[in-house]
Amino acid sequence: MKNRYAVFGHPIKHSKSPLIHQAFAEQTLQTMSYEAQDVPADQFETAVKDFFNHGGKGLNCTIPLKELACLKADILSPRAQAAKAVNTLALQEDGMIFGDNTDGIGLVRDLTINHGILLDNARILILGAGGACRGIIRPLMDHHPQSLFIANRTASKAVTLAEEFSGLIAIKGGSFDQLSGRQFDLIINATAASLSNDLPPLPAGLLADNGNCYDLAYANEPTPFVQWGKINNAGKSLDGLGMLVEQAAEAFFIWRGVKPDTQPVITRLRNAHAMT
Template sequence: MKKWFAVIGDPIAQSKSPEMHNAWYEEENVDAAYIPVHVKHEHLQQAVASFKLLGASGWNVTIPHKQTIIPFLDELDELAAKMGAVNTVVRTAEGKLKGYNTDGPGFVKALEQVIGTNKRDAPILLIGAGGAARGIAFALQLIGYSDITIANRTVENAQQITDEMNEGQAISLQQAEQNLAAFQIFIQTTPAGMTTGDFALPFSLEKFPASAIAADIVYNPLMTPFLQAAEQKGATIVNGLGMFVHQGAIAYEYWLGHYPNTNAMIARLTAQLGGK
């Protein structure tokens, strides 16, 4: 019987997840389909019930449903519970709906694909304290990164994450800007630089260290102003496309039991987005 999967959100037309997952199915001769479904907030509970009734094997969840879907699921994995957000739903063998969050682990996989696994003791500056930053912070901590500082315009929001982690520190963007030399890995998680948003830097990189690693979770454009400025300083660059592909690949593995070809997918989407 053909399996089917989906991604739900509002809006949803911009999502590249259907293209990515359907390409993997074709590449691996998997009898499955993946579709985008536009779900308004007021219809979320009905959508979840319909997916269950119609036999969906699983689906991805994007803005604005990552938190609000939780009451309609049967259980959460440890990371999703800590984050209070779900981006992947798996229908278990018992018919239960289990929520996962693959965003943070996807970022860590993408980061370590570029820099390796020997920098887990390096001091990290995580810029932003929203849902993405939260997921990345917990995922970094789970895999063994321990020296994490979170910088945010509202320090209290950053402090809330470090309090829940029981380690790390929270600082303002101004403090971060004055102390950039204290960090080796920089992770930009704010919307700054998105094609559809504020094409800007979170703060000045005048004091950015030349030997640093600079990562951004935005993948359109591939080279955000933050990455462009960091590259001019001599930094190693990690764009947001790897996170997008790996978070999808982790969901794919939850659903189908094995990890798809991420390198070919990154190359394919990089070409589409005008990168090298």
């Protein structure tokens, strides 16, 4: 009998996770199944219990379930504790459920390994102070940037989040209005603006020479933020497809103890994008 894995979310029908994990399983010769299940928040508790009671070994959880998954885990990794959100659940041999957040490590690997972007001593700006931002702060800080600024429409939310992570590096939060006159080596869009084909209010001159842009979102066409980066002469202006595959690879490793090669899968998805 195949070990069962799945991704829960709502909506979920456009998820690329089944394709990614199927490719990983074929590449690493793992016998397993992986499916997408549409699970609204009010059905999450029952769905998780049913899944693990019927042979399920591991789950990915996406919007709007990451905070609920954090509460469901019996054991949390340090990065999940910092994020206060979980995207990967793994059933342990003793029946306990381990929770992790692989989003941040997925982002860092895509930036540093796949694209050669240096984080050490970089001035980093994160747009947005929601759950997507929270999940990437600690892994970025582990690479010793010079500073990190969180900008959000509601400044108080950014300030509170920055204070929570203070002490390791220079990290501050504020409004988009406070960005004027500042420059950054890396700007990361962690808002949901790209999902509605929108762009956060960004002043001119924000990107340093040879600076880079990264949108956590991805689409068949360049997102408004990726386009903004190119217009503003970014060295690289990237979407989040690589992060999606890298975070999935980390989840796969947690479940199966094998690290898949992400490059063929990223290339496959890119090629599929180009054909749509």
